Amino acid sequence: MSDKSSIIKETQKYLARGQIDKAIAEWEKMIKEYPDGNIHNTLGDLYLKKGDKQNAIDSFHKAANFFLHEGFSLKALAIYKKILNINPADSEALFSLGELSQEKGLTTDAIKYYLAAAESLSIEGKKEKLIGVYDRVLSISPTNLPLRNKVAEIYSKEGLMSEASRQYFQIAMLYAEKEDTEKSIGYYQKVLDAQPLNREAILGINYLYERTGNLEKAIEQIKEAINLFPQDTDIHLRYAELNIMMGRLNEARECLRKVTELQPANTKVRRLLGDIYIKEGDRKKAWTEYLPVLDEMILDEGYDDAIKLLDSFKDIDPLETGKRLVSLYRQLGEQGQVANELISLGDVLTATGMQKEAFNCYKEALEITPNNESLSAKVAELEKELSKELGIDVSLKLNKIGAGITKKAEEVKKKKRKNRISYI
Amino acid sequence: MDYLEYYNLKEHPFSNVVDSRFYYSSRQLSDALVKLRYAVDTRKGLAVVIGDIGTGKTTLARRVLEELDEDKYEAALLVVVHASVSSEWLFRKFAIQLGVKDLKEDKVELLAQIYKRLYEIDDEGKKAVVMIDEVQMLNSKEIMEEFRGLLNMEAPEGKMLNFVFFGLPELEDVLSLDEPLKQRVAVKIRLKPFSEEDTRDYIKHRLRVAGCNKEIFTEEAIRRIYQYTQGIPRRINTVCDNTLLEGYLFKANLIDSETIKTVAVDLGLDTSVK
Numbered sequence: 001m002s003d004k005s006s007i008i009k010e011t012q013k014y015l016a017r018g019q020i021d022k023a024i025a026e027w028e029k030m031i032k033e034y035p036d037g038n039i040h041n042t043l044g045d046l047y048l049k050k051g052d053k054q055n056a057i058d059s060f061h062k063a064a065n066f067f068l069h070e071g072f073s074l075k076a077l078a079i080y081k082k083i084l085n086i087n088p089a090d091s092e093a094l095f096s097l098g099e100l101s102q103e104k105g106l107t108t109d110a111i112k113y114y115l116a117a118a119e120s121l122s123i124e125g126k127k128e129k130l131i132g133v134y135d136r137v138l139s140i141s142p143t144n145l146p147l148r149n150k151v152a153e154i155y156s157k158e159g160l161m162s163e164a165s166r167q168y169f170q171i172a173m174l175y176a177e178k179e180d181t182e183k184s185i186g187y188y189q190k191v192l193d194a195q196p197l198n199r200e201a202i203l204g205i206n207y208l209y210e211r212t213g214n215l216e217k218a219i220e221q222i223k224e225a226i227n228l229f230p231q232d233t234d235i236h237l238r239y240a241e242l243n244i245m246m247g248r249l250n251e252a253r254e255c256l257r258k259v260t261e262l263q264p265a266n267t268k269v270r271r272l273l274g275d276i277y278i279k280e281g282d283r284k285k286a287w288t289e290y291l292p293v294l295d296e297m298i299l300d301e302g303y304d305d306a307i308k309l310l311d312s313f314k315d316i317d318p319l320e321t322g323k324r325l326v327s328l329y330r331q332l333g334e335q336g337q338v339a340n341e342l343i344s345l346g347d348v349l350t351a352t353g354m355q356k357e358a359f360n361c362y363k364e365a366l367e368i369t370p371n372n373e374s375l376s377a378k379v380a381e382l383e384k385e386l387s388k389e390l391g392i393d394v395s396l397k398l399n400k401i402g403a404g405i406t407k408k409a410e411e412v413k414k415k416k417r418k419n420r421i422s423y424i
Numbered sequence: 425m426d427y428l429e430y431y432n433l434k435e436h437p438f439s440n441v442v443d444s445r446f447y448y449s450s451r452q453l454s455d456a457l458v459k460l461r462y463a464v465d466t467r468k469g470l471a472v473v474i475g476d477i478g479t480g481k482t483t484l485a486r487r488v489l490e491e492l493d494e495d496k497y498e499a500a501l502l503v504v505v506h507a508s509v510s511s512e513w514l515f516r517k518f519a520i521q522l523g524v525k526d527l528k529e530d531k532v533e534l535l536a537q538i539y540k541r542l543y544e545i546d547d548e549g550k551k552a553v554v555m556i557d558e559v560q561m562l563n564s565k566e567i568m569e570e571f572r573g574l575l576n577m578e579a580p581e582g583k584m585l586n587f588v589f590f591g592l593p594e595l596e597d598v599l600s601l602d603e604p605l606k607q608r609v610a611v612k613i614r615l616k617p618f619s620e621e622d623t624r625d626y627i628k629h630r631l632r633v634a635g636c637n638k639e640i641f642t643e644e645a646i647r648r649i650y651q652y653t654q655g656i657p658r659r660i661n662t663v664c665d666n667t668l669l670e671g672y673l674f675k676a677n678l679i680d681s682e683t684i685k686t687v688a689v690d691l692g693l694d695t696s697v698k
Contacts, residue, residue: 301455
């Protein structure tokens with residue numbers, strides 16, 4: 001292995017004599033043994049002095065990579081700027097400067113560098129890389145509509161139609177979010193002009209027709225879509241949904257029947273059937289249909305929607321809705337609501353003659369709200385009633401009410417729990 | 425004197441023994457609890473919890489067991505400790521845990537006893553829940569088929585027996601041994617490691633429960649713990665426990681990232697130092 005300091009001495013000697021090629025040869029030798037960002041940088045300077053721009057740029061890139069890898073981003077930034085002084089269109093340097101600016105939160109600079117990098121890549125004909133750069137630009141400012149539109153137009157000009165459509169679709173959605181229906185429809189239309197079978201755009205426009213109250217047009221459009229996508233359950237479901245809105249319940253049922261043929265366990269069918277029964281005033285049947293929908297809501301963590309649905313069907317099935325509400329609120333840690341639901345459930349159970357179960361509900365509610373006097377009275381009354389009926393002193397069995405769980409009881413419980421664990 | 429006294433702790437905060445007092449309710453675990461309770465309450469039959477080593481499956485299983493009130497649920501947790509379990513042996517364990525008396529030797533008779541007991545449980549207004557930890561060890565088609573058979577027992581309100589399986593990702597393959605059983609999975613939960621924020625809260629929570637109210641780890645140290653442990657609770661416990669010992673030995677009131685690095689190297693979690 002050569003000695004680093006002796007190589008440096010050698011190169012300095014060559015440089016003093018103006019023998020750049022020899023100096024470069026010495027540095028190239030050293031870099032093989034001591035790879036380092038500073039040496040690559042010096043090497044780049046030497047190549048530049050010699051007028052060899054390409055090798056200078058290559059060396060600077062290597063230096064910048066080293067610095068980046070070692071976490072010296074400012075040094076890397078300075079090196080990339082040196083590259084741009086030699087070649088202002090160096091796409092790699094421009095892209096890296098974009099990344100560094102983005103890292104530092106300099107959004108405008110980042111966009112500027114990325115766009116310049118994209119322009120260079122476009123000239124170089126590197127379309128795949130170009131898409132990556134534009135994706136990066138848009139990720140910095142995803143809701144910047146003029147920027148996205150510009151990108152879409154560039155894609156279109158480059159002949160990258162599916163990429164252009166993807167951007168037009170995003171713009172349509174962004175306008176829809178802003179409730180600018182007209183512009184949103186316009187952009188969906190641009191997608192469809194390029195890709196007439198883009199089902200997302202078809203459905204997107206369809207929802208916008210609904211939003212503007214143009215249900216007839218929405219139905220007409222979705223009917224055409226069914227011809228294009230006869231096996232697509234989402235399109236059939238949308239047709240069913242629109243029919244329900246228009247009060248054409250038989251047509252809606254027919255659509256749902258088709259979906260069931262295609263996909264027997266589709267939960268959305270159950271939800272829409274529920275909606276039909278609601279329209280027909282048969283809430284009992286609607287509740288049966290909504291049950292699997294409810295399960296799905298809870299498993300998808302849509303707790304608020306589940307609670308809303310359960311609340312709206314309390315009159316139809318107070319027992320089941322009550323049980324589920326207690327379970328949900330308990331797990332969500334909303335103790336006040338747990339107590340309220342337990343009391344309601346207790347009332348329902350009392351009315352159906354299930355005194356013992358009602359007693360348990362009230363008892364649990366009282367543990368949560370020990371100062372509730374009317375509840376306390378209710379518990380005492382039921383306790384008396386049950387003691388008489390069962391011939392035992394229920395109060396003895398349940399003497400922990402309101403007084404909290406005693407340490408002993410807790411210990412017994414713990415012991416019991418241990419017994420519930422077994423090793424196999 | 426050990427580190428407890430030095431850091432003013434009443435007990436070891438990062439023991440890997442499951443202790444409900446140290447239970448940390450992350451968003452993920454509380455969502456899992458809601459889903460499992462829901463699956464049981466609505467008698468869905470089979471729920472599955474899958475997670476890598478140390479992600480909190482056993483902790484979750486114990487928590488569910490604790491939350492199931494004995495007045496309303498006939499619940500048991502079986503922990504598989506060896507792979508050579510026969511279906512007969514498994515049935516006997518179910519039966520014992522469900523409270524079947526005078527177990528019959530014959531498998532068919534035993535099944536009838538289990539069925540009868542499940543009816544009794546149902547009549548008592550309770551729900552039967554059998555949770556099994558480390559199910560991936562039951563790598564047998566026969567056993568999976570037996571599970572399916574038990575799941576076929578239904579009352580008008582739903583399944584008479586609810587299973588909750590806990591296991592490593594290999595559990596997916598074990599379930600695939602019996603495709604119809606796999607299709608009966610009504611709820612599937614995947615436990616992921618903690619985020620950096622959860623890791624921070626978890627460490628602080630355990631220290632608080634152990635009686636410590638001051639900061640022991642610097643923010644940078646916590647960040648390092650997360651990097652080395654990748655948010656896996658069991659690893660967090662091991663790293664923190666060792667770090668407290670290291671901190672005590674070097675009389676460090678506040679543990680910094682360097683101490684974490686030292687411990688990580690010792691535990692083989694930092695491979696950058698050879």
